[in-house]
Amino acid sequence: MKIFKSIKTWQVERNKTSKTIGFVPTMGALHEGHLSLIKKSKKENKITIVSIFVNPTQFNDKKDLNNYPNTLEKDIKELKKMGTDYLIMPKYSEIYADNYTYKVSEDKLSKILCGSSRKGHFDGVLTIVMKLLNIAQADKAYFGEKDYQQYVLIKKMAETFFMKTKIIGCKTIKEKDGLAKSSRNLLLTEKERKLAPNFYKILKTKKSVPEKKKSLIKLGFKIDYIEKHDDRIFGAVKLGKVRLIDNVKI
Ligand code: PAF
Numbered sequence: 001m002k003i004f005k006s007i008k009t010w011q012v013e014r015n016k017t018s019k020t021i022g023f024v025p026t027m028g029a030l031h032e033g034h035l036s037l038i039k040k041s042k043k044e045n046k047i048t049i050v051s052i053f054v055n056p057t058q059f060n061d062k063k064d065l066n067n068y069p070n071t072l073e074k075d076i077k078e079l080k081k082m083g084t085d086y087l088i089m090p091k092y093s094e095i096y097a098d099n100y101t102y103k104v105s106e107d108k109l110s111k112i113l114c115g116s117s118r119k120g121h122f123d124g125v126l127t128i129v130m131k132l133l134n135i136a137q138a139d140k141a142y143f144g145e146k147d148y149q150q151y152v153l154i155k156k157m158a159e160t161f162f163m164k165t166k167i168i169g170c171k172t173i174k175e176k177d178g179l180a181k182s183s184r185n186l187l188l189t190e191k192e193r194k195l196a197p198n199f200y201k202i203l204k205t206k207k208s209v210p211e212k213k214k215s216l217i218k219l220g221f222k223i224d225y226i227e228k229h230d231d232r233i234f235g236a237v238k239l240g241k242v243r244l245i246d247n248v249k250i
Pocket of ligand 1: 025026027053055058125128129147150
């Protein structure tokens, strides 16, 4: 696996190949969810690129950014084992040479659900993903459907701006007990980890939205939102310091 920390050097390498490329952008702390995206990319493309960049502009809460898990050595080992061709780890100074004066924003879908409680979050996500897609110049890019709102916003952004990369949504990978795999699960205490699967269990019951909220609160979850949109129930809750999100198709 070749590792690139400089975008300029990567771009020289990128231009050497005309093979099909699949791209998996990540913020590191890789788990089976990420690995499933890499597996799919490897199946569908000749070359697979992964990026690791903890993007500060999408964190509305500094504490959340500072606490974000870092397992870089383990990630690199795992990526090599999976047969990843390239790892891109750009530096903040190169990615945000403009000091984040240029932004990509969306005015409708990005303002509800995660966007209503996390001000500026999706501007940060869309901006970094636009930059990473332009850097990778891949044929396809893979995103998990746990972050369903993020996936839809990115897919529509790529279509709206006539970008060459096709955005592929991939199903959420779960723990045996139903908890969606997430880098943030590493931050749960033992007690919180035991409680956490109830979030998904209650989300997928036939109960009404107010009843779901009541059941979650009773168990000790703090509700950010539980909302139905089209054919999905979306939820975000807090267990102690950890924010969990998930969604269920109904
Ligand atoms: O889902 C994530 O890990 C991040 O939001 C992404 C897409 C890598 C952008 O920083």
